[in-house]
């Protein structure tokens with residue numbers, strides 16, 4: 001059974017048909033990226049999965065259960081880290097677990113340490129760099145009990161160096177914790193490096209244009225981005241995306 005199943009979902013805002021007959025799934029412990037033109041409806045899709053909006057037609061299922069319009073079923077990490085400014089790093093990362101009545105301080109401290117954030121447990125968000133805040137935000141997602149994490153362009157605001165560092169860190173951390181991940185990005189290279197599968201959405205109204213299975217074995221080394229096979233796939237996806245623009 002799929003972890004997440006998007007079953008022929010339609011969504012309009014007034015006359016604006018945004019998602020049309022959208023159908024795909026995410027399997028247990030799979031890392032799936034969504035790429036699509038700007039304004040095609042990627043964030044709308046996440047809002048539907050997160051229960052902020054309801055589909056007009058179709059069904060969203062998590063572990064085989066319908067979650068249309070149901071909040072709190074998934075863990076969501078937005079583009080900006082959205083840490084609470086009045087809570088310390090440690091207090092922020094345990095927030096999701098705390099809301100669900102679980103206290104994970106020991107695990108949180110160990111994850112903070114593995115994320116290279118030791119010594120910053122009692123710092124406030126404004127005392128942390130962008131990359132540090134993103135790490136904290138992802139640890140919070142991992143500590144939340146939900147088994148599907150949706151990440152909406154989490155690294156887009158970071159400089160190139162921090163972005164590469166964060167991608168490597170995300171992969172290492174995910175490989176240890178193995179949750180299902182649905183990841184929105186505009187960056188083909190990032191999608192190829194991180195994912196098991198890439199779903200290419202068409203322009204609005206968004207529907208699944210194509211799916212690409214990513215053939216690279218894990219654990220992945222950052223140097224794969226320079227291999228011929230990687231560059232060839234990047235070019236194929238780029239050509240497909242260009243047709244949509």
Ligand SMILES: Nc1ncnc2c1ncn2[C@@H]1O[C@H](COP(=O)(O)OP(=O)(O)OP(=O)(O)O)[C@@H](O)[C@H]1O
Pocket residue numbers: 013016018036037038039040041042043044045
């Ligand atoms: N709450 C809303 N009310 C009305 N229209 C909305 C609402 N949310 C999104 N839209 C419309 O839905 C369409 C898709 O927007 P969405 O933000 O989902 O696209 P996106 O693919 O995430 O864009 P980007 O890649 O630029 O972040 C746009 O035309 C937008 O104006």
